[in-house]
Amino acid sequence: MSRKTVGMINIDPLQTGGILTPEARSALLQWGDGYSICDFCPGTLNEIRTPPIHDFIYGALPEFLGTDHARVTNGAREAKFMVMHAITDKGDSIVLDGSAHYTSFVAAERAGLKIKTVSNSGYPYYKVNPEDYAQIFEETKKDTGKLPTLALLTYPDGNYGNIVDAKHVAKICHEYGIPFLLNGAYAVGRMPISAKKVGADFIVGSGHKSMASSGPVGVLGVSDEHHEKIFEKSEFFKVKELELLGCTARGVTIMTLMASFPHVVGRVNLWDDEVQKAQWFSAQLENLGLKQLGDRPHKHDLMFFEAPNLYEISQRIKDGRYFLYKELKNRNIHGVKPGLTKLFKLSTFSLSRSDLNVVIEAFGDIIKKYA
Amino acid sequence: MSRKTVGMINIDPLQTGGILTPEARSALLQWGDGYSICDFCPGTLNEIRTPPIHDFIYGALPEFLGTDHARVTNGAREAKFMVMHAITDKGDSIVLDGSAHYTSFVAAERAGLKIKTVSNSGYPYYKVNPEDYAQIFEETKKDTGKLPTLALLTYPDGNYGNIVDAKHVAKICHEYGIPFLLNGAYAVGRMPISAKKVGADFIVGSGHKSMASSGPVGVLGVSDEHHEKIFEKSEFFKVKELELLGCTARGVTIMTLMASFPHVVGRVNLWDDEVQKAQWFSAQLENLGLKQLGDRPHKHDLMFFEAPNLYEISQRIKDGRYFLYKELKNRNIHGVKPGLTKLFKLSTFSLSRSDLNVVIEAFGDIIKKYA
Numbered sequence: 001m002s003r004k005t006v007g008m009i010n011i012d013p014l015q016t017g018g019i020l021t022p023e024a025r026s027a028l029l030q031w032g033d034g035y036s037i038c039d040f041c042p043g044t045l046n047e048i049r050t051p052p053i054h055d056f057i058y059g060a061l062p063e064f065l066g067t068d069h070a071r072v073t074n075g076a077r078e079a080k081f082m083v084m085h086a087i088t089d090k091g092d093s094i095v096l097d098g099s100a101h102y103t104s105f106v107a108a109e110r111a112g113l114k115i116k117t118v119s120n121s122g123y124p125y126y127k128v129n130p131e132d133y134a135q136i137f138e139e140t141k142k143d144t145g146k147l148p149t150l151a152l153l154t155y156p157d158g159n160y161g162n163i164v165d166a167k168h169v170a171k172i173c174h175e176y177g178i179p180f181l182l183n184g185a186y187a188v189g190r191m192p193i194s195a196k197k198v199g200a201d202f203i204v205g206s207g208h209k210s211m212a213s214s215g216p217v218g219v220l221g222v223s224d225e226h227h228e229k230i231f232e233k234s235e236f237f238k239v240k241e242l243e244l245l246g247c248t249a250r251g252v253t254i255m256t257l258m259a260s261f262p263h264v265v266g267r268v269n270l271w272d273d274e275v276q277k278a279q280w281f282s283a284q285l286e287n288l289g290l291k292q293l294g295d296r297p298h299k300h301d302l303m304f305f306e307a308p309n310l311y312e313i314s315q316r317i318k319d320g321r322y323f324l325y326k327e328l329k330n331r332n333i334h335g336v337k338p339g340l341t342k343l344f345k346l347s348t349f350s351l352s353r354s355d356l357n358v359v360i361e362a363f364g365d366i367i368k369k370y371a
Numbered sequence: 372m373s374r375k376t377v378g379m380i381n382i383d384p385l386q387t388g389g390i391l392t393p394e395a396r397s398a399l400l401q402w403g404d405g406y407s408i409c410d411f412c413p414g415t416l417n418e419i420r421t422p423p424i425h426d427f428i429y430g431a432l433p434e435f436l437g438t439d440h441a442r443v444t445n446g447a448r449e450a451k452f453m454v455m456h457a458i459t460d461k462g463d464s465i466v467l468d469g470s471a472h473y474t475s476f477v478a479a480e481r482a483g484l485k486i487k488t489v490s491n492s493g494y495p496y497y498k499v500n501p502e503d504y505a506q507i508f509e510e511t512k513k514d515t516g517k518l519p520t521l522a523l524l525t526y527p528d529g530n531y532g533n534i535v536d537a538k539h540v541a542k543i544c545h546e547y548g549i550p551f552l553l554n555g556a557y558a559v560g561r562m563p564i565s566a567k568k569v570g571a572d573f574i575v576g577s578g579h580k581s582m583a584s585s586g587p588v589g590v591l592g593v594s595d596e597h598h599e600k601i602f603e604k605s606e607f608f609k610v611k612e613l614e615l616l617g618c619t620a621r622g623v624t625i626m627t628l629m630a631s632f633p634h635v636v637g638r639v640n641l642w643d644d645e646v647q648k649a650q651w652f653s654a655q656l657e658n659l660g661l662k663q664l665g666d667r668p669h670k671h672d673l674m675f676f677e678a679p680n681l682y683e684i685s686q687r688i689k690d691g692r693y694f695l696y697k698e699l700k701n702r703n704i705h706g707v708k709p710g711l712t713k714l715f716k717l718s719t720f721s722l723s724r725s726d727l728n729v730v731i732e733a734f735g736d737i738i739k740k741y742a
Contacts, residue, residue, distance in 0.1 A: 001394075001398065001401070001422055001423075001626075001629070001630060002401055003401045003402060003407055003410070003422075004410070004411075004421065005407075005410045006401070010410075012409075012410065014405070014406040014409050014412075015404065015405060015406055015407070015409075015410070017405070018404055018405015018406050018407075019404050019405065020403050020404050020405075023372075024403070025400070025403060027372065028399050028400065028403045028623070029396070029399065029400075030372075030373055030374045030377070031374060032391050032395070032396060032399045032585050032627070033386065033389055033390050033391050033585070034385070034386060034388070034389015034390065034391075034578070034579035034580060034583070034584060034585065034586050035385040035386055035389050035579050035580060035586050036374055036386070036389075036586075037586075038383075038385050038386075039374070039375070039376045039381075039383065039386070039705065040375075040709075041385075050375060051372055051374075052372075074445040074446075074449070074587065075445075075616075075621070077616045077617065078445070078616065081616060085481075090461075102605075102607070102608045102611060102617060103616055103617055105605065105607045105608065106605050106607075106608060106611050106613055106616055106617050107616055109605055109606060109607070109613050110456075110613040110614065110616060115607075207405075208405035208406050208621070208622055209405060209406060212405070213405060214403050214404070214405065214622055214623040214624075215405050215406050215407075215408070215621050215622020215623060215624075216445065216619075216620060216621045216622045216624070217622075234473075234476065234477050234480055235480060236473070236476045236477075236480070236486075237473045237476065237477060240473060240477050242477060242480050242481045243481065245446075245448045245449065245452060245474060245477055245478055245481060246448065246473060246474055246477050248587075249587060250446070250579070250586050250587045251579055251585055251586020251587045251588075251624070252399075252585040252586065252623065252624075253585075253586075253587070253622070253623075253624065255372075256403070258372070259372060334410065338411075
């Protein structure tokens with residue numbers, strides 16, 4: 001039951017944006033007990049004023065997301081499903097980018113939607129072309145007799161960390177009158193982003209991935225145009241919103257999100273430094289014979305590497321494909337999945353240059369050791 | 372951002388079963404960071420072996436619930452919605468007991484179901500008669516041309532703490548071939564309960580309400596007959612279960628649930644003591660002129676009181692209906708909602724007799740003070 005990676009340098013993209021702030025650690029202890037936040041419940045989570053959940057949900061959060069309305073959810077995937085379930089009917093179509101996270105597919109399947117994808121360009125850049133959305137909208141209409149009910153873009157995607165021109169996608173969606181959902185699970189809380197500036201009708205973020213919160217928790221921003229449908233209320237219990245099942249992140253998860261929020265609002269302003277650090281790190285690994293796939297120059301901390309030299313080593317040594325994981329572990333580094341050597345992703349977010357230097361030197365040492 | 376009720380005697384029914392064990396407090400700190408439990412993710416939450424989530428979900432949990440299959444969910448309401456969404460179609464009917472929690476209504480509304488209710492007997496006992504399920508099934512068939520697709524019983528209900536003969540309800544459901552869901556949000560983790568012994572197809576529990584866990588988290592038990600439909604997998608990602616959106620309680624919430632679990636398994640065996648304590652407490656408050664509504668003798672720690680004497684006081688003093696809340700607060704007691712004097716609920720679960728004596732004496736003092 002103890003966490004084995006405590007104290008290690010963790011470069012797993014799932015982990016770098018979710019490390020708690022000291023304020024969130026304090027919130028954990030204060031609000032750990034079950035339904036602690038409901039001590040002074042006035043009928044629904046969003047209205048709780050002690051602690052100040054109401055002000056967060058109706059004030060700070062929508063401002064941060066650049067949306068008219070916002071809610072805290074049990075996660076980004078749950079927020080995506082809420083939108084799909086509320087504004088589509090079974091049998092409708094949805095368009096996803098070909099680099100979409102598996103949860104976008106699964107949420108759409110759960111909502112009974114036909115899924116169409118905008119392919120990416122494949123190896124080595126995996127680019128999604130905004131113009132292709134128009135083509136897939138037309139194809140969908142031709143195939144099903146009806147335009148899709150929703151379009152989604154992953155910004156950035158969770159494999160290559162690619163940043164697509166979301167404004168361009170939004171413009172095309174609006175030309176077709178198709179609501180546009182921006183999945184910012186790796187953006188919101190890491191980099192500056194505003195749904196209004198992009199032109200997105202919906203924006204989704206992940207607390208545990210990118211907002212220094214305990215899991216699972218997410219955020220959902222909704223434009224005025226769609227908010228009545230998304231936040232439709234119960235016929236029997238007038239304050240309860242159906243898609244939220246009344247209340248969502250009713251516990252310690254929302255408290256860590258709120259406790260870390262001031263820090264998170266501040267850190268997105270340091271995004272340029274994060275991008276520079278990622279590019280510097282990528283260049284160092286490329287000097288060692290690895291190749292960074294996806295956007296070049298890269299514009300996000302999440303990066304995907306191809307390592308023919310490490311793969312070649314794995315083919316001829318006793319530990320086989322587990323050698324890289326073990327060698328990194330011996331050097332106090334976690335985050336490259338056990339068994340991977342040829343293709344793997346990692347993240348430099350919020351890690352110091354000195355910690356990243358340890359990682360770079362580790363890769364160098366390992367390559368030299370097996371040369 | 373600090374919790375104002377820390378250190379108080381908390382008799383709020385939402386709170387008494389969710390207080391963390393020392394083991395869960397330690398888990399909070401170990402696993403607080405975002406996606407910490409996914410350090411060694413093999414593809415899906417249920418399969419994680421470090422920490423031992425796999426063994427919990429496939430071994431300990433279904434055994435505890437008395438079911439063939441079990442999952443951890445984001446809460447009891449999310450588990451109920453999962454079942455409804457998976458096994459019903461929009462426009463189908465569901466039968467709820469008239470004492471059902473609001474989340475059962477809201478989940479059914481979200482799933483697009485017609486809701487029929489089995490009325491309770493009203494003041495003062497609020498009893499639900501199992502035989503009435505048959506009558507409502509027949510009525511539903513007459514009104515809609517089709518039997519309901521699902522029936523639900525709240526065991527106990529969240530207002531009066533009444534225990535209905537669930538086996539009897541299960542028998543009737545099976546006679547009609549209608550799947551039966553037992554909502555045990557105030558049972559699982561407090562008292563011994565087995566879905567198989569009851570004859571329930573589904574059982575739902577709440578981690579933050581009754582299993583000494585951080586919120587939000589719940590459990591779902593499913594019989595073999597229904598598990599393929601409930602746990603249907605994605606067409607695109609073969610290990611991902613649609614109704615779970617791949618993974619549910621992916622963070623600190625499941626870790627507190629697991630950390631407290633050995634204690635919770637043990638405490639349900641002390642249930643007879645809890646019931647005796649509740650009955651003793653109820654008798655003491657009745658000696659002070661209050662009246663306990665619902666089942667008599669009472670069989671659960673959640674109790675509803677009518678207090679004409681406290682109400683009478685509230686009518687003639689300056690603080691009005693807030694006096695009881697304030698007087699209890701001054702005596703370090705929390706849990707009766709601000710503004711209530713005539714009718715309110717409370718819980719004695721896991722509180723010591725000496726703490727409950729403080730509560731009894733407080734009520735006595737307050738009544739005497741304003742006599």
